[in-house]
Amino acid sequence: MTYTVIHNLDFALTVDPDDRIVRDAALVVEGERIAALGPTDEILATYPPESSEAVVDGRHLGLVPGFVDTHVHLSETLSRAVFPDNLATRAWVFNWAKPFYAHVGEEDERVGVLLGAAEMLRSGTTCFLDMGSQHDAGITVEAAAEIGIRGCTGRHAADVKPAEIPRGWSDEMVEHHFFPSAEAALEVLEDQVRRWDGYADGLIRCWVNIEGKEPCSPELHVGARALAERLGVGTTYHLATSIEEARVSERRYGVWPISRIEALGGLGPNLVIAHGAAVADDEIPLLVEHETKIAFCPSSSLKLAKGATAIGRYPEMREAGVVVGLGTDGCSAAGNMNLMRQMFLVAGLFKDARLDANQIGAQTALRMATIDGARALGLEEEIGSLEPGKRADFVLFDLDHHEWTPFDDPLQALVWSVSSASVAQTWVNGRPLYVDGRVTTLDEGPLRVEARERAAAIVRRAGLDRTSIPVTTTLYD
Numbered sequence: 001m002t003y004t005v006i007h008n009l010d011f012a013l014t015v016d017p018d019d020r021i022v023r024d025a026a027l028v029v030e031g032e033r034i035a036a037l038g039p040t041d042e043i044l045a046t047y048p049p050e051s052s053e054a055v056v057d058g059r060h061l062g063l064v065p066g067f068v069d070t071h072v073h074l075s076e077t078l079s080r081a082v083f084p085d086n087l088a089t090r091a092w093v094f095n096w097a098k099p100f101y102a103h104v105g106e107e108d109e110r111v112g113v114l115l116g117a118a119e120m121l122r123s124g125t126t127c128f129l130d131m132g133s134q135h136d137a138g139i140t141v142e143a144a145a146e147i148g149i150r151g152c153t154g155r156h157a158a159d160v161k162p163a164e165i166p167r168g169w170s171d172e173m174v175e176h177h178f179f180p181s182a183e184a185a186l187e188v189l190e191d192q193v194r195r196w197d198g199y200a201d202g203l204i205r206c207w208v209n210i211e212g213k214e215p216c217s218p219e220l221h222v223g224a225r226a227l228a229e230r231l232g233v234g235t236t237y238h239l240a241t242s243i244e245e246a247r248v249s250e251r252r253y254g255v256w257p258i259s260r261i262e263a264l265g266g267l268g269p270n271l272v273i274a275h276g277a278a279v280a281d282d283e284i285p286l287l288v289e290h291e292t293k294i295a296f297c298p299s300s301s302l303k304l305a306k307g308a309t310a311i312g313r314y315p316e317m318r319e320a321g322v323v324v325g326l327g328t329d330g331c332s333a334a335g336n337m338n339l340m341r342q343m344f345l346v347a348g349l350f351k352d353a354r355l356d357a358n359q360i361g362a363q364t365a366l367r368m369a370t371i372d373g374a375r376a377l378g379l380e381e382e383i384g385s386l387e388p389g390k391r392a393d394f395v396l397f398d399l400d401h402h403e404w405t406p407f408d409d410p411l412q413a414l415v416w417s418v419s420s421a422s423v424a425q426t427w428v429n430g431r432p433l434y435v436d437g438r439v440t441t442l443d444e445g446p447l448r449v450e451a452r453e454r455a456a457a458i459v460r461r462a463g464l465d466r467t468s469i470p471v472t473t474t475l476y477d
């Protein structure tokens with residue numbers, strides 16, 4: 001088989017079980033996988049450049065595994081900086097995001113996925129878990145496959161309408177999002193998985209995703225997890241996303257959300273809980289027992305005041321053995337889809353909050369952004385670290401860049417000093433998808449023009465006027 005050699009890399013951060021850092025490294029890519037990684041002289045003795053299909057001179061380049069975004073809404077990409085800056089989670093969702101989603105058409109959704117995937121590749125993200133399409137999951141599946149990025153998606157689903165439909169929720173959206181029963185929702189979600197899971201030779205997975213919390217019945221939470229298990233896929237839903245949600249749960253059911261769903265039988269190893277900000281100390285053993293994963297979204301927590309540092313128990317969950325990945329949430333909730341920012345934030349948030357410099361830090365932050373994210377998605381045998389046999393999903397950083405000048409420890413430089421500005425290349429499944437400032441599978445210029453026009457039209461259609469829509473809500477209280 002033909003192979004590509006990238007040699008004389010300044011460093012490779014493998015994120016293997018020993019967190020090995022190889023200096024003067026060479027990487028061999030054979031088809032979709034990593035064939036070898038090690039010191040350049042050893043690798044070139046086995047894989048001579050003259051027999052290779054392509055040779056890349058890796059001098060002034062640093063190699064890192066592709067980042068894994070464990071919670072993102074690709075439907076939200078066109079809503080950047082549209083809503084006010086003083087919204088907490090529930091007002092954000094019900095008064096603003098839902099009306100926005102109600103006016104995202106199928107073509108808007110496709111453009112949003114392409115644009116969002118481009119932003120991810122530009123910041124080194126090679127795999128995502130998307131909460132789900134506003135329309136058929138096939139829109140997201142096909143658009144992601146067209147770009148070549150790896151990902152898991154689904155179709156948006158809920159089954160508990162609010163007592164009163166808020167301003168801006170269109171009839172079509174309500175009808176499409178809210179199924180008459182959990183069974184009706186699960187029937188459609190099963191059909192989506194059967195149609196789309198494994199698309200593009202397995203690059204794209206389709207999961208049994210639901211919105212979660214108040215808009216979903218207990219039967220839908222429990223049923224989604226059970227259906228996903230039966231179909232051999234994952235499931236993800238929002239839960240314990242904010243202190244507001246925990247307070248409502250306590251008032252109504254006497255317990256916080258994780259305890260409630262656990263008692264109903266909704267937790268399991270194939271579940272990724274988005275956020276998990278309001279988790280009590282005595283709920284952590286429940287997550288451990290059921291091997292349920294958490295997607296922590298630092299930017300979204302900061303912007304929507306979820307309380308990551310005030311009430312969040314993320315370091316304690318990790319300590320106890322819960323797999324905690326990182327997510328960006330979305331262009332409106334977080335302001336960006338850049339996982340490198342989440343890695344930077346998680347490295348430092350808890351040092352500061354706990355007045356303890358031993359919290360999280362660079363090494364753990366990198367693991368959360370890569371191998372722990374892969375574990376959350378059940379893909380740790382395939383991605384998340386640079387090891388022979390794994391998929392060739394990786395990022396090359398340009399070290400001849402002000403962000404890297406000078407540096408000693410590449411790990412600390414990556415987490416504390418560097419942004420996506422010095423990402424030189426992003427590869428997925430053995431293919432270079434972002435090289436020297438261009439996404440190779442997309443004509444980004446015309447896409448940006450179209451995205452700007454479509455975003456403005458959605459805001460107009462949805463009537464999202466920052467001066468007249470309430471910034472608080474009591475919906476579902």
Ligand SMILES: [Zn+2]
Nearest residue numbers: 131238274329
């Ligand atoms: Zn979300």
